[in-house]
Amino acid sequence: MGRFLYLLNTVGTPKFIADPPRGHTITVVDQYEFERSDLDGVDGLLLSQHLDETHLGELRVTLAAFLDDGGTVSLNGPISKPFLDPPGAYHGLPTQAARDWLIEMDTLHPITRGVRAEDLSMRMGVIGFWARGYFEAPSNAVVLTRFAVSGKPADWVWRSPGGGALLVHPGNDIWGYAGDDTTARPFFAQFLDWAGAR
Amino acid sequence: MTKIAAIDAGLAYQTRTMEEPPFAGFFGQRIGLRDLPRADLHDLPCLMIPCRTNGARLSSHKDQLSEYIATGGTLVVMGETHPNLFIDGLDFAPEPTNFWWWLQEGADLGVRISAPDHPLMDGMGQADVTWHIHGTLTFEEPAETLVTWNDTDGKAQPILSVQRRGRGCLIVTTLDPIYHHGSGFMPATTAFLQRFLPALCTNL
Numbered sequence: 001m002g003r004f005l006y007l008l009n010t011v012g013t014p015k016f017i018a019d020p021p022r023g024h025t026i027t028v029v030d031q032y033e034f035e036r037s038d039l040d041g042v043d044g045l046l047l048s049q050h051l052d053e054t055h056l057g058e059l060r061v062t063l064a065a066f067l068d069d070g071g072t073v074s075l076n077g078p079i080s081k082p083f084l085d086p087p088g089a090y091h092g093l094p095t096q097a098a099r100d101w102l103i104e105m106d107t108l109h110p111i112t113r114g115v116r117a118e119d120l121s122m123r124m125g126v127i128g129f130w131a132r133g134y135f136e137a138p139s140n141a142v143v144l145t146r147f148a149v150s151g152k153p154a155d156w157v158w159r160s161p162g163g164g165a166l167l168v169h170p171g172n173d174i175w176g177y178a179g180d181d182t183t184a185r186p187f188f189a190q191f192l193d194w195a196g197a198r
Numbered sequence: 199m200t201k202i203a204a205i206d207a208g209l210a211y212q213t214r215t216m217e218e219p220p221f222a223g224f225f226g227q228r229i230g231l232r233d234l235p236r237a238d239l240h241d242l243p244c245l246m247i248p249c250r251t252n253g254a255r256l257s258s259h260k261d262q263l264s265e266y267i268a269t270g271g272t273l274v275v276m277g278e279t280h281p282n283l284f285i286d287g288l289d290f291a292p293e294p295t296n297f298w299w300w301l302q303e304g305a306d307l308g309v310r311i312s313a314p315d316h317p318l319m320d321g322m323g324q325a326d327v328t329w330h331i332h333g334t335l336t337f338e339e340p341a342e343t344l345v346t347w348n349d350t351d352g353k354a355q356p357i358l359s360v361q362r363r364g365r366g367c368l369i370v371t372t373l374d375p376i377y378h379h380g381s382g383f384m385p386a387t388t389a390f391l392q393r394f395l396p397a398l399c400t401n402l
Contacts, residue, residue, distance in 0.1 A: 133382055
């Protein structure tokens with residue numbers, strides 16, 4: 001089982017952070033009270049779309065060092081002020097039609113095993129929750145999902161030179177799907193499995 | 199035009215809304231959330247707490263914000279901030295969000311503009327205030343309600359209200375347009391800001 005750290009910057013803790021799947025452990029720390037030692041013995045760091053990016057920018061060296069030490073980071077949301085490298089800048093993908101935000105699966109990966117593209121593209125028939133824009137993937141990244149029309153990468157995994165791993169997800173937090181009654185449900189659990197076993 | 203000062207919680211969607219076109223020009227001074235204890239608010243005509251700023255962090259600033267309003271400031275509190283945690287005299291009742299309502303037969307979220315002649319509603323149409331419901335407001339003292347939501351019992355509940363307090367004013371809503379606009383989805387939220395921000399700046 002993996003040990004994870006979640007930085008909290010909302011009034012409540014998301015359901016599947018407070019009650020993680022498959023026996024994984026997630027420690028919740030207030031974002032502004034985070035200390036470098038909170039990462040000791042941690043397999044993965046979960047970074048929500050609702051974090052203070054100015055503060056994360058102040059932690060740039062610490063976050064990079066965590067990757068260099070072999071840690072895994074789950075990076076979520078259409079980031080405005082990058083605090084890790086990669087990814088670079090976020091690019092919004094305006095829709096001419098709803099199909100512009102449809103997702104298709106790319107490389108087979110343990111994180112996406114059994115996950116169907118239509119369940120990422122649509123929730124209760126609504127398109128856009130999963131991703132509405134992208135970060136360019138480095139040439140050595142593994143692309144898990146793409147936008148079907150434009151071919152732009154949506155979710156991708158990058159291995160850092162130091163042996164760490166970064167899962168970039170440009171939309172709403174991946175743990176927000178862990179209660180869905182679709183094949184999107186295991187995405188978060190399978191990320192935790194994968195990061196915990198690395 | 200008077201500009202809006204805002205708490206800057208460093209959230210991506212806040213940054214994108216306040217720093218990029220078409221709305222950057224409406225915003226002036228930004229006060230980092232961590233700098234609020236040392237901030238002098240007295241000369242600011244208007245202070246906004248943008249969508250999804252962590253209301254739990256603001257609870258220790260209750261007196262500072264209350265004094266700001268009482269001495270003549272206009273405090274604008276946007277949605278998903280849990281205003282009951284940092285503003286006295288109001289309560290917030292969260293509502294589960296139906297995000298697929300518009301795909302249901304006879305779709306009507308039940309949002310209504312209840313004070314169409316109010317200056318803050320200038321040019322605002324019903325579609326511009328209609329996307330998601332996150333909760334409703336109640337007040338201990340009288341407040342003017344500009345937008346309501348018909349709850350499951352059909353009762354019109356405040357979701358955007360204005361309340362005079364001391365020499366100042368509290369404007370509070372449970373709508374979260376800055377989150378959606380800055381996150382790149384829900385065009386109604388951009389339309390809301392296109393009406394609300396100029397009306398706010400014009401009427402300060």
